[in-house]
Amino acid sequence: MSLLREAERCIANQEAHHALNAFISRLQPAQELGAVKSAEERRTAGKSRSPIDGKLVAIKDNIVTTSYSNTCASGVLKGFRSPFNASVVERLKNAGAVIAGKTNLDEFGMGSHSINSSFGAVKSQYSRNGHELSAGGSSGGSAVAVATSQCYAALGTDTGGSVRLPASYTGTVGFKPSYGLISRWGVVAYANSLDTVGILARTTHSAKQIFDAVNHSDTADPTNLTLRTRSRIQKSAERENIKKKLRVGVPLEYNIEELSPSIRRAWVRTLEHLQSLGHSLHAVSLPATRHALSAYYVLAPAEVSSNLAKYDGVRYGAREPGDDNQEGVLFSATRGNGFGDEARRRILLGSYTLSAAAFDNYFIKAQKIRRLVQQDFDRVFALQNPLLTTDAQPPDSEAVDILICPTAPTIAPSISSLKAQSPVDNYMNDVFTVPASLAGLPAVSVPVHDNTESSSEPETVGIQIIGQYGDDNLVLRAASIIEGWQAPTS
Numbered sequence: 001m002s003l004l005r006e007a008e009r010c011i012a013n014q015e016a017h018h019a020l021n022a023f024i025s026r027l028q029p030a031q032e033l034g035a036v037k038s039a040e041e042r043r044t045a046g047k048s049r050s051p052i053d054g055k056l057v058a059i060k061d062n063i064v065t066t067s068y069s070n071t072c073a074s075g076v077l078k079g080f081r082s083p084f085n086a087s088v089v090e091r092l093k094n095a096g097a098v099i100a101g102k103t104n105l106d107e108f109g110m111g112s113h114s115i116n117s118s119f120g121a122v123k124s125q126y127s128r129n130g131h132e133l134s135a136g137g138s139s140g141g142s143a144v145a146v147a148t149s150q151c152y153a154a155l156g157t158d159t160g161g162s163v164r165l166p167a168s169y170t171g172t173v174g175f176k177p178s179y180g181l182i183s184r185w186g187v188v189a190y191a192n193s194l195d196t197v198g199i200l201a202r203t204t205h206s207a208k209q210i211f212d213a214v215n216h217s218d219t220a221d222p223t224n225l226t227l228r229t230r231s232r233i234q235k236s237a238e239r240e241n242i243k244k245k246l247r248v249g250v251p252l253e254y255n256i257e258e259l260s261p262s263i264r265r266a267w268v269r270t271l272e273h274l275q276s277l278g279h280s281l282h283a284v285s286l287p288a289t290r291h292a293l294s295a296y297y298v299l300a301p302a303e304v305s306s307n308l309a310k311y312d313g314v315r316y317g318a319r320e321p322g323d324d325n326q327e328g329v330l331f332s333a334t335r336g337n338g339f340g341d342e343a344r345r346r347i348l349l350g351s352y353t354l355s356a357a358a359f360d361n362y363f364i365k366a367q368k369i370r371r372l373v374q375q376d377f378d379r380v381f382a383l384q385n386p387l388l389t390t391d392a393q394p395p396d397s398e399a400v401d402i403l404i405c406p407t408a409p410t411i412a413p414s415i416s417s418l419k420a421q422s423p424v425d426n427y428m429n430d431v432f433t434v435p436a437s438l439a440g441l442p443a444v445s446v447p448v449h450d451n452t453e454s455s456s457e458p459e460t461v462g463i464q465i466i467g468q469y470g471d472d473n474l475v476l477r478a479a480s481i482i483e484g485w486q487a488p489t490s
C-alpha cells in the first residue's frame, strides 16, 4: 500500500475511533502529510531513509515535540509548548517517520489504567458484557491508537509497566528496552531511575524497526549509555544470541493464586509450544519478587515528589491566579488545582518517605529490596551484568537465557469496576512488571491467543519475556517466536 494511502487510513481511523480518547492532540494533516508525500517520493526513487520512512508514529504526551502541545495529561501543563523536540522524536524524524499526534495517558505516567487523565479516560477497543474495559496504563492512549490502526506504531514510557500492561490489555506488542539504551532527553521525568522510553506496535517486527531507529547514544541524557559501553554490551549479547535453542526460565513466584485461568492457560500453552520447538524449560526462583511491588511504590513516589516540585506556577506550570506577595498562596493554588488526585497522593507519599522520620524505614529499605531483585535476576541469568564487567563470564550450566511469565495477573478489568477500587488495588496490576523495571532489564509483552467466544472481548492475553541487561534483541527474537504461533483451542 502507498504511504499516503496508509496515512489517510490512519487519519480516518482517528476520526472513527475518536470516542476511545486515545489522543490528546490528533495528527494535523496540513502539517504532517507533506512529509509523507516526500517519503513516498523517496520510496519511489529507491532512496527510503529507513524501514519507517513515511510511517505514522504516535508519541505519548509526556515526550516533548515542538509541533504539538505537551501536557502529560495534567492540568498543570495545559497548553505547554516545548522549544525543542525530545531526542527520540528527532531520531524518528531523521529516520523519516511522521508524528501521528500525541497520545493520552495517566497524569505524568502515574496509573495502570489511563483513567487518571485530565482529558478523560482512555477506553479499550474491547468491551465485556457491554462494559467498557481498561486500556491499561499509563501508555493506554498509545496502545489503543496502535490496536485500532490510528497509527503504524507508538512511543510510550514504561516506569513500572506502563508499556507492557496496556499492550497486554489491548492485544498489542509492548517493548521496554534496557534502561539507558534510549535517550530520556525531552521525556518529562516521573521517576528518573526507572523511566524508560518504550514501543507499542502491532508486531514485534515493527517494534524492532522503531527500536533500531531510536536506539542511539545521546550525551544530552547523562544516564544514556556511552558508545564504549554499548559496544561491550553488544559483544557479550552477540556471543549469547547465536545459540539456536533457548534455555527458558519459568519463575515460580509468578504462579500466584490470583492468576486468571485464561492467563495461566496461555502461559502453559506458550511454554509447551516453545518446548515442542526444542527450547528447554527450567523452573527458577526469584524470591525477592514478592517485595518488588512495595519497593516500587516507595521509590517511584519518592522521585515524583522531587520531580514535580518544579510545577509551581513560577518555574513551570499553568499559573493559577493568586497573590504573589502572599507566601505560598500562588504555589498552593497552582499545585492544588493543577494536579489530579493520584499525583497529589504520590507527592504526599514521596515527601513522607523522604522525610527524616521515615527515610531509613521506607526509602532505604526499598533501595535494598531493589538490589535484591537485581541480584535474583543476575543469579538466574548467571551472567554478570555487562555494564560492570570488561569480559562477560560464560554462563554456567544452570543459567537461563530468558524468563517467560504473564504480563499481568488478570485480564483487563472494566473501567466502572476500577472506580470502586482503592488506589492500592490498582497498584496490584503492576506486580509482574515492576521487577524488570527495578532491575532495568529489557522486557516485552506479546499477545497470545485465548479462546474467547465473543469478538467484542479481548482475544489475547499478554505473555512477558524478560532478558538479561542488554539482551534486547534476544528478548524480541523470543517474542517473535511466540507471536508466530496461535495457541490451539482446547
Ligand SMILES: NC(=O)C[C@H](N)C(=O)O
Pocket (backbone or CB within 6 Å): 109, 110, 111, 112, 137, 138, 157, 158, 159, 160, 161, 162, 163, 300, 430
Ligand atoms: N508508569 C508506569 O510504569 C505505571 C505504573 N503503574 C505507575 O503508576 O507507576
